[in-house]
Amino acid sequence: MWSVWASGSIYQFMSINQTPGERRVFRLIRQRPGISRVELAGAAALSTGTVTQIVKRLRDRGLADEGAVSEARAVGRNRVGLRACLEPDRMVGISVRPDLIRYVVVDWSGAVREERTIAAQHLVDQGPVIDRLGQALADQRGTLRGVGLGIPEFPAVIRDQSAGWAENFRRALEVPVTVLNNGAAAAVAEEWRWVEEPPERFLLVYFGSGIGGALVHHRRFGRPPSVHPVEIGHVGISLQGIRCICGNVGCVETVAGPARLARQWEGLESARERAALVESAEEALIYALSSVINVLQVEQIVLGGLNVPVLERFYGTLIRRLGSLRTPRGAPVKPRLSQIGDYSAAIGAALAAIDGVPDLEVV
Numbered sequence: 361m362w363s364v365w366a367s368g369s370i371y372q373f374m375s376i377n378q379t380p381g382e383r384r385v386f387r388l389i390r391q392r393p394g395i396s397r398v399e400l401a402g403a404a405a406l407s408t409g410t411v412t413q414i415v416k417r418l419r420d421r422g423l424a425d426e427g428a429v430s431e432a433r434a435v436g437r438n439r440v441g442l443r444a445c446l447e448p449d450r451m452v453g454i455s456v457r458p459d460l461i462r463y464v465v466v467d468w469s470g471a472v473r474e475e476r477t478i479a480a481q482h483l484v485d486q487g488p489v490i491d492r493l494g495q496a497l498a499d500q501r502g503t504l505r506g507v508g509l510g511i512p513e514f515p516a517v518i519r520d521q522s523a524g525w526a527e528n529f530r531r532a533l534e535v536p537v538t539v540l541n542n543g544a545a546a547a548v549a550e551e552w553r554w555v556e557e558p559p560e561r562f563l564l565v566y567f568g569s570g571i572g573g574a575l576v577h578h579r580r581f582g583r584p585p586s587v588h589p590v591e592i593g594h595v596g597i598s599l600q601g602i603r604c605i606c607g608n609v610g611c612v613e614t615v616a617g618p619a620r621l622a623r624q625w626e627g628l629e630s631a632r633e634r635a636a637l638v639e640s641a642e643e644a645l646i647y648a649l650s651s652v653i654n655v656l657q658v659e660q661i662v663l664g665g666l667n668v669p670v671l672e673r674f675y676g677t678l679i680r681r682l683g684s685l686r687t688p689r690g691a692p693v694k695p696r697l698s699q700i701g702d703y704s705a706a707i708g709a710a711l712a713a714i715d716g717v718p719d720l721e722v723v
């Protein structure tokens with residue numbers, strides 16, 4: 361069991377003598393480089409006087425300063441404002457899937473400084489790849505402050521191995537390691553990159569090799585949100601059908617799971633059969649997601665992951681059909697596609713390693 365709350369964690373390092381207001385302001389400065397004091401006051405729900413005092417304390421302690429910010433994140437900022445000044449510290453995020461491993465190195469603002477995709481040779485046992493990654497990262501040991509490891513819910517063999525991988529990283533790099541579900545990690549990244557103030561609740565649907573996701577609940581902006589993994593792929597849509605990797609039959613993933621869909625697509629030759637395959641996957645997804653929306657009462661839905669060419673054929677239709685749904689309270693559902701791209705789970709894992717995610721059970 362590793363968590364960012366463990367002793368010696370970066371969160372504790374930042375938290376020493378920090379008040380809740382200071383932590384909130386510091387998180388916002390990291391999250392929105394170039395933010396002004398007035399914007400900070402609004403987002404953190406504090407008076408400008410209080411913000412000015414907090415900023416002075418953060419500057420005195422070398423945690424933040426004011427200057428020109430040219431930001432790698434796509435939030436349209438290129439201006440003079442506040443920024444976290446903890447260069448050259450870096451965090452690493454790794455997202456493991458049965459077919460590939462993605463890894464990123466991010467700075468305090470969550471901006472990606474390095475990214476890489478490694479196709480897994482062993483399909484299930486990525487131990488050797490992970491070990492080599494650990495060895496390569498040992499060169500950066502002095503500047504690394506945390507590692508986040510995103511893993512899928514299935515196959516169980518990855519989950520079983522992840523504790524050993526985390527222990528190796530922790531020993532080799534001497535940093536805290538956070539292990540969490542890929543869907544939850546992608547949701548952390550989505551919340552962090554939300555261009556304006558994130559909504560109080562949203563559901564991130566994560567298309568990896570299977571379908572996962574997480575419900576993000578925001579009590580107050582500027583604090584880490586609570587993140588609850590939701591196994592969307594294993595929502596039942598039928599009492600019959602193919603046996604799923606989870607042991608049940610009739611899960612939506614057996615009809616619309618990205619990896620399975622891509623394999624089936626390759627096996628079909630006629631355009632008509634392929635169209636029928638995509639249509640049945642789309643139907644299954646709408647059916648499953650309407651149940652999830654109903655149970656969780658979410659209005660805002662973001663589709664993330666999104667790197668399966670077969671699925672690209674129906675994102676547009678999926679968004680349109682989700683947009684015609686209503687919550688049990690009669691509110692219209694607001695769906696959109698994530699803009700973060702293929703590395704969302706790896707980025708989110710790195711951010712979770714720095715920030716901590718309250719309420720999330722860390723694997």
Ligand SMILES: [Zn+2]
Pocket residue numbers: 593594595604605606607608611613
């Ligand atoms: Zn299942």
